[in-house]
Amino acid sequence: MDIKVVKFNEYKEAAEIKAILMFEAKEDFHMKFEDEAINNAISFVQENKEFSGKKGEIYTVNLLRKEAPSKIVLVGAGKGEELTVETLRKNVGKLVKECIKLKAATLEINVPALRKHFDMELAAKAIGEAVTMATYNFDTYKSDKKPVNLKTVTLLCCSQCDVTVLEEAIKEGIALGEGNLIARDLVNEPANILTPAELAKRAEVAGKKYGFEVKVYNKDEIISLGMEAYMAVGKGSANEPKLIVMKHLGNQENPEDIFGLVGKGLTFDTGGYCIKPGQSMANMKTDMGGAAAVIGAMSSIAKMDLKKNVVAVVAACENMISGEAYRPGDIIGSMAGKTIEVLNTDAEGRLTLVDAVTYIIRNEKATKVVDIATLTGAVVTALGSAAMGVVTNDDNFYNSLEAASKEVEEKVWKLPSFDEYKEQIKGDVADLKNIGGPKGGSITAGLFIGEFVENKPWLHLDIAGTCASEKPPTEYHSSGATGSGARLLYTLVKNQ
Ligand code: BES
Numbered sequence: 001m002d003i004k005v006v007k008f009n010e011y012k013e014a015a016e017i018k019a020i021l022m023f024e025a026k027e028d029f030h031m032k033f034e035d036e037a038i039n040n041a042i043s044f045v046q047e048n049k050e051f052s053g054k055k056g057e058i059y060t061v062n063l064l065r066k067e068a069p070s071k072i073v074l075v076g077a078g079k080g081e082e083l084t085v086e087t088l089r090k091n092v093g094k095l096v097k098e099c100i101k102l103k104a105a106t107l108e109i110n111v112p113a114l115r116k117h118f119d120m121e122l123a124a125k126a127i128g129e130a131v132t133m134a135t136y137n138f139d140t141y142k143s144d145k146k147p148v149n150l151k152t153v154t155l156l157c158c159s160q161c162d163v164t165v166l167e168e169a170i171k172e173g174i175a176l177g178e179g180n181l182i183a184r185d186l187v188n189e190p191a192n193i194l195t196p197a198e199l200a201k202r203a204e205v206a207g208k209k210y211g212f213e214v215k216v217y218n219k220d221e222i223i224s225l226g227m228e229a230y231m232a233v234g235k236g237s238a239n240e241p242k243l244i245v246m247k248h249l250g251n252q253e254n255p256e257d258i259f260g261l262v263g264k265g266l267t268f269d270t271g272g273y274c275i276k277p278g279q280s281m282a283n284m285k286t287d288m289g290g291a292a293a294v295i296g297a298m299s300s301i302a303k304m305d306l307k308k309n310v311v312a313v314v315a316a317c318e319n320m321i322s323g324e325a326y327r328p329g330d331i332i333g334s335m336a337g338k339t340i341e342v343l344n345t346d347a348e349g350r351l352t353l354v355d356a357v358t359y360i361i362r363n364e365k366a367t368k369v370v371d372i373a374t375l376t377g378a379v380v381t382a383l384g385s386a387a388m389g390v391v392t393n394d395d396n397f398y399n400s401l402e403a404a405s406k407e408v409e410e411k412v413w414k415l416p417s418f419d420e421y422k423e424q425i426k427g428d429v430a431d432l433k434n435i436g437g438p439k440g441g442s443i444t445a446g447l448f449i450g451e452f453v454e455n456k457p458w459l460h461l462d463i464a465g466t467c468a469s470e471k472p473p474t475e476y477h478s479s480g481a482t483g484s485g486a487r488l489l490y491t492l493v494k495n496q
C-alpha cells in the first residue's frame with residue numbers, strides 16, 4: 001500500500017474514488033470542486049437529506065461514468081469542534097473498507113475543512129494508521145481469498161500545508177499500523193503452526209525487516225540461565241521453549257537508560273494438569289498476545305528509529321500435558337532464587353513472566369519494565385473487553401501509560417495494589433504460591449510478577465480481555481486478533 005500526500009492544487013491525477021471528509025456545517029456543502037458532476041452530487045444529497053455529515057455517516061455516489069473519479073464517497077466527520085483523532089481513524093477505517101468492497105485500486109482523500117478544526121500532522125498520522133490497519137484480513141488458510149485491490153491512497157492537503165511534515169506523520173502512522181498488524185497476524189496464527197520456534201523465527205523475520213536485533217536461546221541455554229519457573233511450564237511440551245531477546249539501542253548517549261518490555265508468549269495454554277474445559281481452551285492460541293504486542297511494538301520502534309534503548313523479552317513455550325509436565329503441588333525454583341508452590345498449573349503465564357522479568361533486569365540491565373500478558377480470566381470479568389487492567393508500583397509511570405493510551409485509544413484501567421492483596425500470594429511451604437485464591441485474581445496475578453521487579457518502575461498490562469474479539473471492536477479492526485498493546489507500547493516508549 002502506498003500512501004501519499006499531495007497539495008490539492010498540484011494534484012494532476014484522479015483516483016477511482018474521491019472521498020470527501022465533510023463536517024455537519026452547512027458551509028461545507030457549498031464547497032466547490034472543479035468537477036461539476038461532483039458539485040451536483042453534493043448539492044443533490046444535501047437537498048434530499050441523504051447525507052448530512054454526521055459523525056460516522058458514509059454515503060457512496062456512483063457517478064455512472066468510466067473516467068476517474070467514477071465514484072465519490074462522502075464521509076461524515078460530525079461537528080468540527082468535537083472531532084477527535086479516534087473519530088478520524090474510525091472514519092478512515094470505514095472509508096477504506098468501503099473502497100475495498102467497491103474493489104477500487106486508487107483512492108484520494110479530500111479534507112477541505114479539516115485544517116480549520118484540527119492539527120493536520122495528527123490527522124495525517126491517524127490516516128496512515130487507519131488506512132494500514134483497515135486493509136487487514138486474516139485469510140492465510142482460506143482457499144477462497146478476497147484480494148484487496150486498493151494500492152494507492154492520496155491525501156490531498158491544502159497549499160499552506162508542509163508536505164514533508166505530513167509525509168513524516170504518515171510514515172509514523174504506517175509504522176504504528178504495521179506494528180499492530182504484525183501483532184494481529186501472530187495472534188491469529190493457530191498453535192499447530194505458531195510453535196515457540198516459529199514465534200522466534202517470526203521475531204527474527206520482523207527484526208531483519210525493521211532493523212532490530214534478535215537473539216534466540218534454546219532449552220539448554222534457558223536451563224543454564226537458571227530459568228526454573230519458565231522451564232517448569234515449558235517442559236511438558238514436545239515443542240521446546242525458546243527465549244526470544246530483541247534489542248533496539250537507539251540512544252547511545254545514555255546507554256544505561258534501558259526500557260524493558262516483557263511479553264507473555266504461551267503459544268498454547270491447555271491449562272496443564274489443571275486442564276481447561278473445552279470452551280475456555282478453544283481460543284488459547286491467543287495466549288501469546290503479549291509477545292505479539294511486544295514484537296509489533298519493536299517493529300514500529302525500529303522502523304521509526306526512536307532514540308531510545310529498548311530490550312524486549314519473550315519466554316515462549318506451550319503449557320501442555322505429558323509425563324514430563326509439571327503438577328499441582330510441585331515446588332519449583334526461579335531465576336531470582338525465590339521458590340514457588342504451584343497450586344494451579346493453569347496459572348502458568350506468571351511463572352514464565354517472572355523469569356523473563358528477572359532476566360531483563362539482571363542480564364539486560366533494564367531500568368524500567370513493562371510486562372504485557374493475556375494473564376487472567378478475572379480481568380475479563382472485571383473490565384470486559386474495553387480496557388486492559390494495569391497493576392503498577394509507580395504512579396508516575398502509570399500516568400505516562402495513561403497519556404499514551406489516550407493517544408492511541410487503547411484503554412487502560414489501574415487496579416489497586418494494596419498490601420492486603422500481597423498477603424494472598426505469600427507461600428505456606430515455599431516463598432510464594434502461584435495463585436492467590438478466587439478473589440481479586442487479576443491483582444494477585446499482577447502482584448506475583450511485582451515480587452520480581454527489584455524496585456524498578458514497573459507496569460503490568462493484562463490484555464486477556466482486549467487481545468481478540470469476535471466482532472471488530474472498531475471500524476479499523478477486523479474480527480479475531482486486535483493487536484492490542486503494540487501501538488500503546490510504541491507510544492509509551494516514544495514519550496518516555
Ligand atoms: N491464559 C489464561 C488467561 C486467559 C483467560 C487469557 C481468558 C485469555 C482469555 C491464563 O493462563 C489462565 O489460565 N489464568 C487462570 C488463572 C487461575 C488459574 C488463577 C484463569 O484466569 O482462570
Ligand code: ZN
Binds near residue numbers: 269345347
Ligand atoms: Zn493458564
Ligand code: ZN
Binds near residue numbers: 266269287346374375
Ligand atoms: Zn495462559
